[in-house]
Amino acid sequence: MFRSKKTMSVTIFLIFLITISIIKNKTRLLEKEIYELSKKIAIKEKELNDIELDFYYLTSPVIIEKKIENLNYNNYSPMEYSKIFLDIENFMNIHNKLTILKNQYEKEIKNN
Amino acid sequence: MRKKSKTIKDSNQSSFYFEDYLETNKKNKFAKKTNIFLDRIYLLFFSFFCLILIFSIKIIYISSNEIETFNQENESSKFVLLRRDIVDRNGILISRNVKSFDVAINPKLIKDKNNFLLKIRLNFPSLSINEIEKKLNKNQWFYLKRRIDQSEREKLWALGEKGIIFEHIQARMYTHGNLFSHIIGQVDYDNYGVSGLEKYFDKELKDKKLLKKPIKLTLDSNVQYIINKELNEALRIFKATGGGALLMDVKTGDIISLVSLPNFNINKREEIKYINKITKGVYELGSVFKTFTVAIALDYNLVTPQSEIKDIPRKLKCSSHEISDIKEFPTNLSVENILIRSSNIGTLLVARKIGEKKFKKFIDDTNLLKSPEIQLEEVGNPINFNWNKCKLETVSFGHGITTTPLQVASIYAALVNGGKLIKPNLIKNNQTKNYKRIISEKTSQNITNILRKVVTDKKGTASLADVHGYNVGGKTGTSQNYKDKNDNLNTFISVFPTQEPKYTLLVMLQNPQVAKNLIYNYRGLKVKGTRNEAGWNSVYVAGKIIEKIGPILAINNEEFTNHVAEKIN
Numbered sequence: 269m270f271r272s273k274k275t276m277s278v279t280i281f282l283i284f285l286i287t288i289s290i291i292k293n294k295t296r297l298l299e300k301e302i303y304e305l306s307k308k309i310a311i312k313e314k315e316l317n318d319i320e321l322d323f324y325y326l327t328s329p330v331i332i333e334k335k336i337e338n339l340n341y342n343n344y345s346p347m348e349y350s351k352i353f354l355d356i357e358n359f360m361n362i363h364n365k366l367t368i369l370k371n372q373y374e375k376e377i378k379n380n
Numbered sequence: 381m382r383k384k385s386k387t388i389k390d391s392n393q394s395s396f397y398f399e400d401y402l403e404t405n406k407k408n409k410f411a412k413k414t415n416i417f418l419d420r421i422y423l424l425f426f427s428f429f430c431l432i433l434i435f436s437i438k439i440i441y442i443s444s445n446e447i448e449t450f451n452q453e454n455e456s457s458k459f460v461l462l463r464r465d466i467v468d469r470n471g472i473l474i475s476r477n478v479k480s481f482d483v484a485i486n487p488k489l490i491k492d493k494n495n496f497l498l499k500i501r502l503n504f505p506s507l508s509i510n511e512i513e514k515k516l517n518k519n520q521w522f523y524l525k526r527r528i529d530q531s532e533r534e535k536l537w538a539l540g541e542k543g544i545i546f547e548h549i550q551a552r553m554y555t556h557g558n559l560f561s562h563i564i565g566q567v568d569y570d571n572y573g574v575s576g577l578e579k580y581f582d583k584e585l586k587d588k589k590l591l592k593k594p595i596k597l598t599l600d601s602n603v604q605y606i607i608n609k610e611l612n613e614a615l616r617i618f619k620a621t622g623g624g625a626l627l628m629d630v631k632t633g634d635i636i637s638l639v640s641l642p643n644f645n646i647n648k649r650e651e652i653k654y655i656n657k658i659t660k661g662v663y664e665l666g667s668v669f670k671t672f673t674v675a676i677a678l679d680y681n682l683v684t685p686q687s688e689i690k691d692i693p694r695k696l697k698c699s700s701h702e703i704s705d706i707k708e709f710p711t712n713l714s715v716e717n718i719l720i721r722s723s724n725i726g727t728l729l730v731a732r733k734i735g736e737k738k739f740k741k742f743i744d745d746t747n748l749l750k751s752p753e754i755q756l757e758e759v760g761n762p763i764n765f766n767w768n769k770c771k772l773e774t775v776s777f778g779h780g781i782t783t784t785p786l787q788v789a790s791i792y793a794a795l796v797n798g799g800k801l802i803k804p805n806l807i808k809n810n811q812t813k814n815y816k817r818i819i820s821e822k823t824s825q826n827i828t829n830i831l832r833k834v835v836t837d838k839k840g841t842a843s844l845a846d847v848h849g850y851n852v853g854g855k856t857g858t859s860q861n862y863k864d865k866n867d868n869l870n871t872f873i874s875v876f877p878t879q880e881p882k883y884t885l886l887v888m889l890q891n892p893q894v895a896k897n898l899i900y901n902y903r904g905l906k907v908k909g910t911r912n913e914a915g916w917n918s919v920y921v922a923g924k925i926i927e928k929i930g931p932i933l934a935i936n937n938e939e940f941t942n943h944v945a946e947k948i949n
Contacts, residue, residue, distance in 0.1 A: 277421050284428040291435045298439070314479065324473035324555040329605035 462550045462571045463585045465594035466564065468601045469636075469808055473555050473594075475564055475578075477571070480551035481533050483524040487516045489543035496541055500524075503535050526569060527551045552578075554646045559604055561643040562656040563597075563756070563806065577806065579757045596808040598634035603627060606928045607637045611887070614921040615641060618892035624657035624785060625925070626886040630793035630875065633802035635754075636883070636933075657888065659752060662760040662782045666859030667914075668792075668873050669778030670727045671827065673734065674719050675795055676742050679823040682733045685716040685830060692726050699770040703728060716830045720837045722856065724777045731776030739772055743781075745818050746794075746801060752786045754804045760784045778857060785871070789886040791818075792873045796831070796853075796881035799824045831855060832878040841915040842872060843903055845923040850930050851877040854885075854922070856914035867891060872918035876926060883933065887922040889914075 325331065353359040466475035490496050493516050501509050507525065515522045525532070527549070536544050552567045554560070565576020571586075573579035581595060607625045615623055627637040640657040644650065655661060677683045690712045695704040705724050718726030731739060743749060751759045763782045765771075774780035786804055794801040800815035819827075831853030834840045841856045854874030860867060871888045875881045894912050900920065909916045 273417060277417075277424065280421075281424060284424075284432075288428065288431050288435070291432065291439075295435055295439055317476070318478065320473065321476055321478060321553060321555065328556050328559075329602055330557065330559070 461591045463552065463567070464587070464591055466577065466585075467594045467596055468599050468604075469597060469634075470600065470602075471596070472601045474560055474597070474599075474601070475552060475554050477550045478553050480527050480529065480549050482526045482547040482549050482569075483528055483533075483536055484521060484545040484547060485512075485516070485524050486521050486543045486545060487519045490516070490541055493517075496539070496543070499539050499541075503539070504532075556601060556605075557647060558643045558645045559601070559608055560599065561646045562640040562654075562658075562758070563599065563638050564646060565757075566646050566649070576756060576758065580755050597806055598629075598636060598808050599638070599806070600636050600932070603929050603932055604637045604639065606932075607925055608639045608641075608643075610921060610925045610928065611639050611641055614887075614889060614892075614917070614924075617895045617898055618889060618917045619895075620889040620892040620917075622657060622890040624661070624886070624888040625921075626658050626785060626789050626884075627929070628789055628793055628804060628884050630797040630802070630881050630884050633790065633793065633805045634808075635804055635806050637929075656756070656758045657890075658785045658886075659754055659756055660758045660760040660784070662762055662784055663869050663888075664779055664782050664859045665785065665788055665869070665871055666778040666857035667722050667724075668788055668855050668857035668871055669775065669781070670719055670722060671795060671831070671855045672742065672746075672791065673727050673731050673739075673776040674715055674830065675819055675823055675827050676734050676738060677715065677730045678826050679819045680734065680738060683715045683730065685714065685826050687715050688712050689715065689718060689726055689729050692723065692729065694725075696725050696728065698728075698773045701770055701774070703773065716833060717839070719830050719855070720833050720840045722841050727777045728773045731772050734772075736767060736772045739775065740767060742818065743775075745816065746787070746791050748781075748783050748787055748791070752784050752790075752804065754786065755806045778859060785886055785888055789873060789884055792855075792875060792886075793884045794818050795824060796828045796875045796878075796884070797824065828853060828875065828878050828881055831875055835874075838903075841913075842874075842919045844900060844915065844919045845872065845874055845926065847876075847923050847926045847930065850926055851879055852923070852926055853878040853881075854919075856919060858914045868912070870912075870914035870918045872914050872922045874922050874926065876930075885922055885925065887918045887925065889918050889921070892917045 353362065461477050463477050465473060465477075467473055487493070493513075497509055497513055497516070500507060500512060504525070512524065524536075524544075528536070533546060536546075549569070550571060552571070554564060561576075563576055565578040565580075566574050567578050568574050573582035573585065577595075577597075578585065584590070585595065607627065611623050611625050614620065623639075623641045625637065625639045626635065628635050638656075638658055640655070640661075642654050644652050644654060674683075678685070683689075692709065692711050692713055694708070695702055697703075703724055707721075709721055709723050709726070713721065713723060713726050715730060717723075718730065747753075749762045749765050751761050762784070765781060771780060790802060790804055795818075798821045799817045799819040801818050802815060832851065833853075834855055835842045835846045835852050842852075842854050845852045845854060852874050853876065854872055857869075857871040857873075859869050859871070868891050869888065870892055871886065874885045874887075876883055876885070892912060895909055895917070898909055898920075900907050900909055900916070
């Protein structure tokens with residue numbers, strides 16, 4: 269009986285030992301992972317902080333106005349409103365109308 | 381039988397008592413041994429239980445605690461703000477803390493000082509080498525440069541000197557440079573606010589619980605930029621020495637823009653001599669006070685806007701002072717015409733009807749002679765004022781009395797918002813609900829109508845501010861500095877849209893000159909300016925500002941949209 273109790277207690281001891289070491293190891297890994305992640309988050313947060321600052325600086329009215337002044341307007345020729353078509357159908361309709369008008373005009377010239 | 385067996389059993393044992401003792405002892409020993417064994421098991425169980433409990437608690441602690449707890453070791457990668465951000469009413473960043481470095485030198489660790497100086501000269505030509513040399517020779521620790529950026533740090537790092545020490549610090553950055561210089565203020569190297577909002581809200585800005593929540597202002601960066609630009613342009617055109625502008629919501633007291641020129645770049649730490657002309661500057665603001673005189677008279681039912689003041693003299697002697705008008709006016713003028721044409725003597729006669737007691741009450745009610753209440757450290761103290769002989773007469777048209785432009789603008793807001801005296805406010809959602817009434821709603825309506833006529837009437841002094849679609853009203857004021865008579869101050873306080881006033885805009889120019897080359901669009905005519913009056917400079921600037929900020933202020937603003945749409949259609 270004494271022996272069986274001894275065996276039992278050793279078994280329990282071992283089970284607990286293994287359990288504890290597993291839990292401890294898991295905790296350590298978890299902690300390590302959290303640490304790594306928090307480090308990454310901190311770096312990202314810092315980057316975001318700096319980027320936000322750059323964004324607000326670059327989009328401040330003073331800088332935007334300077335950028336506009338530096339743009340070469342010749343590169344951007346204005347487009348006539350009549351030449352802007354919303355879709356192909358829109359284009360075809362206007363094109364047809366123009367052809368009809370053109371034909372009518374030509375006919376009028378011939379008749380005269 | 382029982383007896384027999386007992387005797388047989390008894391004959392085998394030496395002593396009954398001894399036998400019993402031995403057996404009991406044996407049993408006790410075994411029981412004791414078992415107890416010890418059980419105790420050990422319990423102890424073991426208890427130890428394991430404790431260990432499991434410790435780790436369980438740790439897991440719970442890890443999962444429930446904030447990330448920062450586990451990041452304390454790596455200070456270089458962690459960035460915990462020391463001050464809160466400051467943003468404008470649209471959430472646009474105005475001020476933020478960033479990671480920076482101070483560079484210090486420990487001369488004892490520098491082996492070749494000449495070589496070090498040469499390297500510094502090559503990499504940082506802007507630094508004074510002579511001064512650095514002196515400090516190096518003293519052999520005492522000193523700062524080489526403060527608030528350096530990453531590229532400068534890398535340059536210094538590349539020098540490979542042991543004596544160069546980098547200190548991690550947090551520097552305050554202002555994304556808009558000098559745009560908000562007189563409002564935001566600055567912080568010192570230790571992140572303590574030394575001026576402006578940074579000083580006023582120093583405690584709130586450092587509140588650790590609210591570090592991630594920015595302080596939201598009522599200011600609008602875009603409107604501020606436009607006003608700042610237009611005012612700078614005005615200073616150039618009219619060769620003015622300084623200027624100021626203030627845009628305020630008449631119902632809430634929210635300050636949307638506050639500009640004071642000259643200003644400075646708050647990212648640089650320099651000794652600054654400029655003051656905030658709107659909150660700290662104390663001036664005699666001249667004819668803008670005439671509106672107050674007329675408002676008091678109307679409020680006490682002493683006159684109506686149409687009441688005629690008869691036999692207005694050209695000149696009038698009051699004590700030793702001779703009071704006159706710059707222009708010649710008809711001898712009979714209605715009260716509203718007195719304000720429209722800005723007659724000094726007409727206003728004086730109205731003030732005499734009011735009397736000193738009522739006028740004094742108005743000045744006390746409006747706190748005109750006290751420091752303005754605003755969330756800034758830089759506030760002016762009006763010069764001591766005594767109700768001497770002839771004071772009522774001079775005060776009626778804004779002479780002999782000093783105050784800050786901020787207070788006058790606040791009173792104008794009250795005159796057109798239905799009579800409620802609002803408190804100027806720089807913090808979003810911080811309005812007080814209990815307003816003091818200084819005039820009745822009827823008087824407020826009458827004053828608004830007269831102010832509109834100052835702009836639209838042919839004889840009005842502010843025609844250049846009649847911006848299409850915004851129904852601008854206002855009053856001009858041309859005055860001299862109480863300290864220096866050669867110092868002119870031209871002011872225009874406008875309110876718009878007058879059908880339901882929403883904003884008041886004050887524009888102030890110091891020592892403007894006649895802009896001879898400027899062509900004005902005066903009631904559809906192209907004319908050149910010849911007079912150095914507020915109507916020809918401050919009003920012109922206000923018109924330009926309203927024209928540009930109008931569309932921004934009109935966003936999501938029904939009354940504006942409808943009004944503009946009505947005009948367009």
